[in-house]
Amino acid sequence: MSATHNNTKPPVPKFSNSGSTRRYATLRTIIALILREMSTRYGRSPGGYVWAVLEPLAAIIVLAVALSLIIRNPPLGTSFILFYATGFLPFSLYQNLSLTISRAIVFSKALLFYPVVTWLDAILARFILNSLTGVMVAYLLLIILLNLTETRTVLEIGPIVSGIALSMLLGLSVGTLNCAFLGLFPTWDVIWSVITRPLFLASGILFIYEDLPTVAQNILWYNPLMHISGLFRSGFYPMYNPIYVSELYVIMSSLIALALGLLLLGRYHNDILNN
Numbered sequence: 001m002s003a004t005h006n007n008t009k010p011p012v013p014k015f016s017n018s019g020s021t022r023r024y025a026t027l028r029t030i031i032a033l034i035l036r037e038m039s040t041r042y043g044r045s046p047g048g049y050v051w052a053v054l055e056p057l058a059a060i061i062v063l064a065v066a067l068s069l070i071i072r073n074p075p076l077g078t079s080f081i082l083f084y085a086t087g088f089l090p091f092s093l094y095q096n097l098s099l100t101i102s103r104a105i106v107f108s109k110a111l112l113f114y115p116v117v118t119w120l121d122a123i124l125a126r127f128i129l130n131s132l133t134g135v136m137v138a139y140l141l142l143i144i145l146l147n148l149t150e151t152r153t154v155l156e157i158g159p160i161v162s163g164i165a166l167s168m169l170l171g172l173s174v175g176t177l178n179c180a181f182l183g184l185f186p187t188w189d190v191i192w193s194v195i196t197r198p199l200f201l202a203s204g205i206l207f208i209y210e211d212l213p214t215v216a217q218n219i220l221w222y223n224p225l226m227h228i229s230g231l232f233r234s235g236f237y238p239m240y241n242p243i244y245v246s247e248l249y250v251i252m253s254s255l256i257a258l259a260l261g262l263l264l265l266g267r268y269h270n271d272i273l274n275n
Contacts, residue, residue: 026118029118029125030124030125030128033108033111033122033126034129037125037126037129053137053140053141056088056089056092056137056141057144060084060085060088060141063084063088064084064085065080067080067084067206075208076208076233076237076240077153077236081145081148081149082145082146082153082236086229086236087203087205087206088205089138089141089232090138090164090225090228090232092134092138093131093135093167093168094168094174095171096133096134096171097127097168097172097175098171098174100175101126101127101130101171101176101178102176102178103179103182104119104125104126104175105122105123105179105269106182107126109273112273119273123176123179127172131171135164153236155236156236156238157235158235159231159234159235162232162247164232166247166251167228169251169258170253173254173255173256173258174257176257178261180261180264180265180272181264183268183272183275184271202225204225204230204233208230208242209226209242209244210242210244224249226244227245227246227247231247
């Protein structure tokens with residue numbers, strides 16, 4: 001009696017690169033969301049990206065002209081336009097980022113029902129697109145204004161880059177947190193608008209921190225945008241040394257808000273989509 005031996009070897013499992021596939025899928029998804037928003041926001045309006053430059057330029061010029069009729073000299077330097085631009089541009093970058101990111105899920109809600117598109121993809125797409133747009137606009141405006149004002153400004157790149165980076169981080173953090181709150185509490189949009197309405201006047205756009213009374217300094221120090229505007233301005237006015245600025249405070253405040261926003265979205269994003 002002969003024994004039958006099965007010499008067939010078990011199949012060797014094939015290597016699965018699912019992590020890499022997912023990373024590439026995420027990248028493709030983010031790029032697709034960016035292209036979709038570009039065509040929606042800038043592709044359907046006459047001028048497209050031109051308005052993204054002209055709108056803040058007009059705001060800076062109107063603001064500088066109006067306040068030059070009231071104040072004889074700006075708090076720093078001799079150019080009203082440059083002074084207000086150095087306060088307005090980081091604030092505008094933060095505001096645009098926080099506003100657009102807070103509506104990321106609402107904007108891409110129809111696409112988020114597809115498994116390949118996640119809420120994090122929607123936030124990252126809006127952050128990348130609006131950051132690149134904001135930095136480009138700020139660069140072009142500063143080049144235009146520096147040439148128009150004919151000021152012999154000695155630029156320090158470090159504080160300028162740090163100010164822009166902190167504006168982006170703060171905008172991402174506040175936008176992510178508001179994205180969660182807006183999805184969970186539909187009236188949060190109105191509440192936040194009311195709370196932050198004085199923010200334009202309390203962020204160092206029209207003045208410098210050192211000119212404020214002590215009581216106002218003690219209160220406004222806790223506004224991260226005050227630190228950002230002072231840091232950003234110091235890159236254009238080498239003699240200006242804002243010793244009150246704490247980059248660590250801005251970073252820690254931003255990271256706490258970001259962590260809380262990501263935690264809430266990770267826990268409740270399905271409830272927000274089905275709401």
